[in-house]
Amino acid sequence: EAGVTQFPSHSVIEKGQTVTLRCDPISGHDNLYWYRRVMGKEIKFLLHFVKESKQDESGMPNNRFLAERTGGTYSTLKVQPAELEDSGVYFCASSRALGAYGQFFGPGTRLTVL
């Protein structure tokens, strides 16, 4: 089966601009997650969708970040306006079920805000 895909692989924008990241989960996976790693820090959870509903958005840093999953398939993560501290790698993951089955990660999108 195809893995989780993310687009773009890299994005370089200037402070104040808007960027939209896309994630396509593994087919049939109702659970979709966003994580990110900013420079020198651990990978941190951002939010979790179950189908099209936000199950847990406790990790979203502020209201400049907006995640959507219309139709319960792919998801987008928009950053508007981007700030320098948003630079990092944004990972998407998906899982068929909750719990100990594990989450399967995409390759990540490297975001650089200048």
Add this chain to the structure above:
Amino acid sequence: AQRVTQPEKLLSVFKGAPVELKCNYSYSGSPELFWYVQYSRQRLQLLLRHISRESIKGFTADLNKGETSFHLKKPFAQEEDSAMYYCAPLLLKFSGGYNKLIFGAGTRLAVHP
């Protein structure tokens, strides 16, 4: 607060030597625990799930609830094991709760010929 500690940033060994990558966690309850691996230029991959009690690529990990540890071990390291390894407990609450991984800082394993 839930926390994961991987005390070694870098672990450097020679091929054939035993390897132990340490992981300690603080978590109230019985966690589900995972090890993820990221090889050079590849995505994060699930390596081990503690619930499966499996051995993958020669690696094993034992959950020690008393010491709150989940160390990753391999008796004989290979050069292809060189990668970044992350310990990741899962915070899980069914019924409208949460299901999120808490990552450690990672340990880079370098296996030399």
